[in-house]
Amino acid sequence: MDNTRHFYKYHGTGNDFIMIDNRDLCFPKDNHDLIAHWCNRRLGIGADGLILIEADSETDFGMVYYNSDGRPSSMCGNGGRCIVAFAKQLGMITDRCLFSAVDGLHRATIDAQGIVSLQMTAVDTVVDQGDSTFLNTGSPHHVQLVSDLAHCDVYTLGKQIRESPRYQPGGTNVNFVEKIDDTTFAIRTYERGVEAETWSCGTGATAVAIAMSHHLHTTASEVTILVKGGRLSVKFTKVGNAYTDVFLTGPATRVFDGLIALSI
Numbered sequence: 302m303d304n305t306r307h308f309y310k311y312h313g314t315g316n317d318f319i320m321i322d323n324r325d326l327c328f329p330k331d332n333h334d335l336i337a338h339w340c341n342r343r344l345g346i347g348a349d350g351l352i353l354i355e356a357d358s359e360t361d362f363g364m365v366y367y368n369s370d371g372r373p374s375s376m377c378g379n380g381g382r383c384i385v386a387f388a389k390q391l392g393m394i395t396d397r398c399l400f401s402a403v404d405g406l407h408r409a410t411i412d413a414q415g416i417v418s419l420q421m422t423a424v425d426t427v428v429d430q431g432d433s434t435f436l437n438t439g440s441p442h443h444v445q446l447v448s449d450l451a452h453c454d455v456y457t458l459g460k461q462i463r464e465s466p467r468y469q470p471g472g473t474n475v476n477f478v479e480k481i482d483d484t485t486f487a488i489r490t491y492e493r494g495v496e497a498e499t500w501s502c503g504t505g506a507t508a509v510a511i512a513m514s515h516h517l518h519t520t521a522s523e524v525t526i527l528v529k530g531g532r533l534s535v536k537f538t539k540v541g542n543a544y545t546d547v548f549l550t551g552p553a554t555r556v557f558d559g560l561i562a563l564s565i
């Protein structure tokens with residue numbers, strides 16, 4: 302019996318993922334130690350998370366996402382963009398799709414250059430916490446403005462906020478934001494489940510764009526979010542305090558593929 306599995310490595314602006322075609326349902330989904338081992342950057346393939354693409358009777362495919370700690374997690378925006386590119390590589394779609402994820406259905410398009418535009422969940426609640434903002438864009442996010450993003454201690458501050466009592470149980474992702482101009486914001490994100498700063502966070506970029514609109518740091522309906530791994534675009538329709546037709550757009554890149562043992 303073959304004890305290996307074909308994997309593919311993708312990244313979305315530096316947020317990297319192991320992609321597995323699990324339409325045969327043979328992947329050991331409950332083996333969280335194996336998933337964490339594969340995501341380990343010294344002992345395994347190395348990634349911020351692992352994504353399974355599966356058959357879905359009502360949509361083009363289903364997305365199952367695990368953080369690098371090996372545990373199932375909430376929605377991942379960059380992972381969602383990468384799975385669209387993966388589905389195209391597998392011949393499951395052409396230039397558009399509808400897929401299911403843990404937070405519901407998502408529509409997406411992909412162009413010839415690998416730019417994916419992904420519809421995110423609508424947001425109808427933005428919580429003003431004085432010095433910060435909290436909202437859920439498929440994953441929970443704390444958003445906080447800072448004046449010197451380059452020198453922000455993202456790990457220490459992010460970990461403190463992620464583990465603070467107000468976000469328990471479960472914790473939150475933490476975004477630090479610096480305004481560049483009226484339509485551009487730079488961010489750095491501490492991600493729960495990875496328990497470190499990542500090069501990009503799609504749901505975080507979406508949360509920042511909406512939070513900046515909510516607090517009138519921008520009046521635009523489309524903003525640019527600068528992350529360590531590049532740039533993303535977030536577009537939305539604002540009606541009162543609600544945000545609909547939210548789209549996250551950016552590149553999804555295939556890096557390499559190979560075989561790995563289904564054991565530690």
